[in-house]
Amino acid sequence: MLAYFVAMATYAGFFMILAQGLNLQWGMTGMVNFGVAGFYALGAYSGAILSTRIGIAPELAIALAGVAAGVAGLVVSLLTMRLREDYFAIVTLGFGEIVRLFALNEDWLTEGPRGLRIPARPFDFGLSNAVYSLVYLGVVALVVLVIYAICERIRSGPYGRTLRAIREDDVVAGVLGKNVLRFRVQAFVLGSVFMGVAGALFAHYIQNISPDTFMPMIAIFIWMSVIVGGYGNNKGLLLGAGIVIFILEGSRFLGDFTSIVTSQQLSSIRIILIGIILMAVLRFRPRGLIPEPKFMSEFEKTS
Template identity: 45%
Template sequence: MLAYITAVAIVFCIYALLTLSLNLHFGFTGLINFGHVGFFAIGAYAAALCSLNGMPYVVGFTAAAALAALAAWPLGLLALRLREDYLAIVTLAFSEIVRVVITAEEWLTNGVQGLPGIPRPFASLGIGGNAELAYLALVVTAVVLAILLIRHLVRSPFGRLIQAIRDDEVAVKALGKNPAGVKVRVFMIGAAIAGIAGALYAHYMNYIVPDQFLPLVTFYVWMAMILGGAGSISGSLVGAGVLIGILEGSRVVRDLLPNVMQVEMASLRLALVGLLLVLFVLYRPNGLMVKRDES
């Protein structure tokens, strides 16, 4: 039981990182990003390839954050020129391009066969509770650092500027401020956090394939952010917790209903998530943590 709870907690922390980074993009800055899973995938493969080639974990995590941020740079530039709906389409296309490239470049990523045998930190502690708890401590530390970083950003003059851009970009320009560089930096910072989440995911799973980075992951992260509340750091954590509760709860129900096929349960899970989304939009449009300016 402890092993299961630890595993769920680790997955929750990874989704919390993804939700926090997406909230920085949309909740605090108003940048619509439907391709968040692309940064997640870049981070996962960067860290995995570094570790499989004998590099230290620190190098892998640094590469994950740096490459994800670098990939976000041109998207940040596009955000300066595109309306919200077009930016959403471009970011969605970006995530699919990342997945197609990962699948096609077999010489580097092993294509659809994936990358097995990714080493996990603290493996020397042995298989079992100690290693899992140590890894949980690592992902919790990553979440805490991400929270502190985002809290510092949103409470600084930079944070007040990005929230002003979210609320009324025209007024910001009228005051003589230039939103261009700010949007690019926000895109890169959020992508770097998502890249770290990908690195943690790759090392925890020990095996990654392109099909683990479908647009469905982005949908789940958006769902978590909406449930918790856009523009709320605590909302990101609450939303990720509710999402993981739904996903894991449906697996428990599946065990209690042996006659229900796995495909049917997956469809039921998506229907439940969609129903919750509709209900929250109708009755709690600001999410569970309704204080939008909370940080």
């Protein structure tokens, strides 16, 4: 049972990292990225390939996976940034599918649908499996906290203020002298880096990845996390990601208490439940459970 909770918490950590990346792109800057799964997959596969096929230390491979996803984010954003918002969203969705289909068909590199096994274990000091899973959770938690600190600094600083201005009205931001393209590309790349790191952490945790792990559904779950938690609020995202994982995973236990539904029905009910919660939140708390905080100048009291 404890092992299961540790696993759930670790998964929640991956979702929290992804949600913070998406929040930077969409919640703060207004760029609709439906290709979350693609950046996640790219991070997972590049991390796995670097550590298993090339033999790089897995810790370094995880960091480099972030760089790889960041480069992909740079290319995608530079190619598409001048598109209208809805077209941009379609392109990102396409990108996600390209990555998945590439992984599915390029056997020589990814083992295709058979799945890529990743024997390398990062942060392994010859520990037992039970202790190792705790260590891994600790590492993921640490990454979540570091990214949280980065995102909070951006959100509360002048940089985040300009991102939110661009989100609200990019024309006016430009007229006021803001280089909208620079801010958008930077925010998109940084969000992609986070997603790539999440992917590589996931790959080295699960130790076996296949393309069907990275269906566009992942993007929907991450969007859920950001919308339910509250876009523009980093605390809200952590809560949102936690809730989504709790529903996805926790509802498995429902089967133990009731015999009315089959396990197949149960897995569909989980998805329905997520949809209902999304609708309820949008109806009653359209800005999320913890909305974007109001700005108060730190200089107010002193003057």
